[in-house]
Amino acid sequence: MIVAIDGPAGAGKSTVARALAERLSFRYLDTGAMYRALTWLAMHRGLDLGAGAALAELARAEPVVFDAEGRVWIGGKDVTSSIREQRIDRMVPVVARHTPVREVMRERQRELGRDGDVVIEGRDIGTVVAPNAEVKVYLVADRDERARRRMADRPGIGADALATDLRMRDEKDAERMQPAEDAREIDTTGLNVEDVVERIEALVRERTAA
Numbered sequence: 756m757i758v759a760i761d762g763p764a765g766a767g768k769s770t771v772a773r774a775l776a777e778r779l780s781f782r783y784l785d786t787g788a789m790y791r792a793l794t795w796l797a798m799h800r801g802l803d804l805g806a807g808a809a810l811a812e813l814a815r816a817e818p819v820v821f822d823a824e825g826r827v828w829i830g831g832k833d834v835t836s837s838i839r840e841q842r843i844d845r846m847v848p849v850v851a852r853h854t855p856v857r858e859v860m861r862e863r864q865r866e867l868g869r870d871g872d873v874v875i876e877g878r879d880i881g882t883v884v885a886p887n888a889e890v891k892v893y894l895v896a897d898r899d900e901r902a903r904r905r906m907a908d909r910p911g912i913g914a915d916a917l918a919t920d921l922r923m924r925d926e927k928d929a930e931r932m933q934p935a936e937d938a939r940e941i942d943t944t945g946l947n948v949e950d951v952v953e954r955i956e957a958l959v960r961e962r963t964a965a
């Protein structure tokens with residue numbers, strides 16, 4: 756079974772998807788980490804982030820690997836923490852917007868999500884990567900709440916800078932952020948992680964029973 760969890764930055768996707776995967780003993784696939792890792796490698800090599808075809812080639816040549824501990828590797832380097840830096844937050848939408856890059860990523864994501872039960876987190880999982888996912892969820896939260904959550908993830912960055920980054924990323928990501936027609940929308944603003952996980956778990960159970 757595939758559980759697709761989409762939504763904007765700060766809506767709670769990662770925390771919820773990880774907790775859900777653990778609860779259900781499903782695998783967990785973080786597709787945002789894949790775009791982040793590619794962005795990291797492209798910047799590390801000094802490539803032009805506007806060159807879609809060259810970036811797609813890089814993505815094909817240097818596939819992102821998740822090890823058994825869930826650490827993220829690209830080009831032989833463990834980039835688990837570097838991909839969460841603000842400079843990556845800022846540049847990843849520039850890389851993610853290229854169609855040829857998305858095509859390579861989509862194939863790799865399908866490959867990684869193919870066997871067994873998996874929770875896949877991203878922006879276009881329910882619409883493009885896994886349109887046949889058995890359960891589709893679209894998480895949203897109001898912007899102030901999302902900015903607050905980001906602050907907890909990014910200590911050392913000011914509130915104003917974070918709010919501006921979030922708004923800019925929303926705008927850049929917007930074209931890929933349409934919920935699937937058959938996704939269940941959950942507003943996580945006033946909910947804790949446990950509440951959200953339970954709601955999705957109930958959807959999984961409904962689906963398993965059907």
Ligand code: DC
Pocket residue numbers: 764786787788790791847848851876877878879880924928931
């Ligand atoms: O979820 P995140 O913040 O780690 O995602 C990082 C970036 O990658 C985000 O700006 C949008 C992009 N992304 C995407 O375009 N498609 C996905 N399936 C996942 C992430």
